[in-house]
Amino acid sequence: MTGRPADETAELRERIKALETRLEGQERAMREQDARLRDKTRLLTSILESMSDGVAVIDAAGHFLQFNAAAMRMIGLGPVDAPPATWPERYGFFMPDMVTPFPADRLPLMRARRGESVDEEMIYTRPPGAAKGAWLSINSRPLQDESGAILGAVSVLRDVTRRITAERALERKAQELARSNAELEQFAYVASHDLQEPLRMIAGYADLLSRRYHDRLDAEANGFLDDIAAGTARMTDLIHDILALSRVASSRGPFEAADSGILCERALANLQAAVAREHAVVTHDDLPRVLCDPTQVVQVFQNLIGNAIKYHGEAPPRVHVTAEPKERRAVFTVRDEGIGVAAGSLEEIFQMFRRGDERAPFAGTGVGLAICRKVIERHGGRIWAEPAPGHGTAFRFTLPLADAAGVAPAAGAGAAGAAGGRHAP
Numbered sequence: 001m002t003g004r005p006a007d008e009t010a011e012l013r014e015r016i017k018a019l020e021t022r023l024e025g026q027e028r029a030m031r032e033q034d035a036r037l038r039d040k041t042r043l044l045t046s047i048l049e050s051m052s053d054g055v056a057v058i059d060a061a062g063h064f065l066q067f068n069a070a071a072m073r074m075i076g077l078g079p080v081d082a083p084p085a086t087w088p089e090r091y092g093f094f095m096p097d098m099v100t101p102f103p104a105d106r107l108p109l110m111r112a113r114r115g116e117s118v119d120e121e122m123i124y125t126r127p128p129g130a131a132k133g134a135w136l137s138i139n140s141r142p143l144q145d146e147s148g149a150i151l152g153a154v155s156v157l158r159d160v161t162r163r164i165t166a167e168r169a170l171e172r173k174a175q176e177l178a179r180s181n182a183e184l185e186q187f188a189y190v191a192s193h194d195l196q197e198p199l200r201m202i203a204g205y206a207d208l209l210s211r212r213y214h215d216r217l218d219a220e221a222n223g224f225l226d227d228i229a230a231g232t233a234r235m236t237d238l239i240h241d242i243l244a245l246s247r248v249a250s251s252r253g254p255f256e257a258a259d260s261g262i263l264c265e266r267a268l269a270n271l272q273a274a275v276a277r278e279h280a281v282v283t284h285d286d287l288p289r290v291l292c293d294p295t296q297v298v299q300v301f302q303n304l305i306g307n308a309i310k311y312h313g314e315a316p317p318r319v320h321v322t323a324e325p326k327e328r329r330a331v332f333t334v335r336d337e338g339i340g341v342a343a344g345s346l347e348e349i350f351q352m353f354r355r356g357d358e359r360a361p362f363a364g365t366g367v368g369l370a371i372c373r374k375v376i377e378r379h380g381g382r383i384w385a386e387p388a389p390g391h392g393t394a395f396r397f398t399l400p401l402a403d404a405a406g407v408a409p410a411a412g413a414g415a416a417g418a419a420g421g422r423h424a425p
Helices: 004-050 069-075 084-091 108-113 161-213 219-250 260-270 272-278 294-310 368-378
Strands: 054-059 064-067 118-125 134-144 150-159 256-259 281-284 289-292 318-326 329-336 383-387 393-400 414-417
Touching (some): 054 069, 054 108, 069 134, 069 150, 108 118, 108 134, 108 150, 161 219, 219 368, 256 260, 256 294, 260 294, 294 329, 294 393, 368 383
Antiparallel strands (some): 054 064, 118 134, 134 150, 281 414, 318 329
C-alpha cells in the first residue's frame, strides 16, 4: 500500500516525459515545415518576380495579394487598396479604341472573381500623366478551394504592344497597297483605252498611204509604212493584254465549284484556229472539280496551252494537261514538247513583258504569264515552270479542290487537234 503513490508518480513522470518528447518532435516538424514553406514562398516570389508576364492576385473582397514587378512595369503603377470601381481611372484602362474607359465590372479580374474564365482580353492602358501607353493581353481565372468556393482571382498580363503596333502598321500598309493597286489598275485601264484611238488613227492612215501611194513610193518608204503597221499592231496587242491584266482584279467573278475539264475544253474552243493552223494535238486526263472563278481559270488554260502551241519548235505541237490532288488542292500540269525555257528564265517569264527568249522570232507581249500568275495568286495558289523530261516545259499551278476528299472525275478525258483529235464530251 505504501509503494503505490511512488509508482504512480514515476509513471506520471514517464508520461509527461513522453508527451514532452512528442511535443518537441511536433514542434521540430512544424519548424521544418515552416522553413520549407518559407523556402517555397521565397521560390514562388522569386519566380513571380523574374517572370516577363505580369501576375496580379486578389482575394474575394478585391484586395491585392500579389502584384509582381512585371505587372507594375506594364501598368505603370503598383497595387492600390481601393475599390475596384476606381481602377480604370487610376490605372488608365481603356477599350481597344484607346479612348473609351474600360468598364470596371468587365475588368478580367472582376469577371474571374465572379467565377468566369477570361482568355486574351485586350486592354489599352495609359496611366494618368503617362506619355504613352501599352497594349495588354490578359488571361484571368478564379481561385477556388476544394469545395469550389471562390477565394479570389488571378490575372496573367502579357505586353503585346509591339505585336499590335506591327499588326496595325501592316494593316495600314496593306490598305495603302490596295489603294495604290486600285489606282494603278484604274490608270492602266483608262490609259489603255485612251491609247487605242490614236493607234487606230495611225494604223488607218498608214494603211491608207500604203494602198493609195504604194506605187509612187520607193521600197524604203514602203518599208517604213510596213514598220508603222507592225508597230501599231504590236502596240494594240500590248494594250489589249494590259487591259486583260487590269481586269483580273477589277472584273472578279464569284468563286464556285466548277469542272476544270470543262473549263479546259472552253479554252481549247477559243484556241481552235491556232490548233488547226499548227496541227496541234492537245489532250487532257480526267480533271477535278475546283473552287474558282471559272472565267479566269479558262483564261489561265488558254494562255498556257496557247503558249505551248506557239513555242512548238519544228515538230507539230503536242500538249497534255493533268492534275493530281495534294491535300486540299489540285496541282495542274500543262506539259509541252516545245523549245523549252532557259533554266535562268523559269521565274522571270512570269514577270510583266518578259519572255523565255527575247530573241525568239515569236509574236507576243510577255503579259500572258503575268496574267496567269495574278489569277492563280487570287485563288490562293501558286504557279511555276519546270523543264519537262526530254525537252519542252511543264507549267504547274494549284487551285483549291471543290471536294476536299480528293479529285472528282470530270466527264471524261479529251483531245483536240489535228489528225483524228477530238474534244471531250
